[in-house]
Amino acid sequence: MDPDAEIDHEGPVPVFRQLVEILRARIDRGDWQPNRPIPSEAQLVQTYGIARETVRKAIRVLVDDGVVFVVHGRGTFVSHPDIQGEQAD
Amino acid sequence: MDPDAEIDHEGPVPVFRQLVEILRARIDRGDWQPNRPIPSEAQLVQTYGIARETVRKAIRVLVDDGVVFVVHGRGTFVSHPDIQGEQAD
C-alpha cells in the first residue's frame, strides 16, 4: 500500500481499513520510530478528513496486530519491532 | 420472560422485541437499581451479539414505556419506580 495514499470515501473498502493500511505503510517506511508516538487521534482526524471513531477503529486493529500500543492520556506509540508478529496462535 | 433468556435469531419474534422483554425482566428482578445505569449500548451489543441499532431500538421502547431514561454522553438509567406506568392514556 502506498503510504501517501488518500482516503477514498466512494469505493467499497471501508475507510478504517484504508487507514489501517496507510498507517502500516507509513510505519514500515519509518515515518515514526519504535517507542515514538504516531500523530494524535485529533491530528489523524484532521489529516485524513475522517471521524474520530473511524481513526480509533483503525488504531484498534493495529493494536490487535501488535503494531502500536496506546497509553491513556499520553498517545499511541509504535511497538518494538522485535515484538511484532509474535503474539497469538 | 426469563431474564436469562438468550436471543433467538431464527424464530418469528424480532430481536429487538426479545431484548425489550429480557431487559424488562432483568430490571424487574433488580439487576440494576433505580437511578443506576444499565449496561452501555456497546456492552449490550457484545453481551447479546446483536447490532447497535437493534439495541437502540429496544431501548427506545423502554424509554417510551418509562422504564428507563437516557442521558447523552452518560448512559441509560433505570427510572424511578413511582413514575413508571403513569404516563400516556
Added chain:
DNA sequence: ATAGATTTGTTCGTATGTATA
C-alpha cells in the same frame, strides 16, 4: 497546588447503505 491544555476512554445521537424476510 492549581489551572489549563492535550490526549485517550466511554457514551449516546444521527445518517446511510446493504441484505434479508
Added chain:
DNA sequence: GTATACATACGAACAAATCTA
C-alpha cells in the same frame, strides 16, 4: 413495499489520565 438487522461513518458530550505552566 415494509420491517428488521447489520456495518459503517460522522457528531457530540462527558470522563479520566497526563503534561505543562
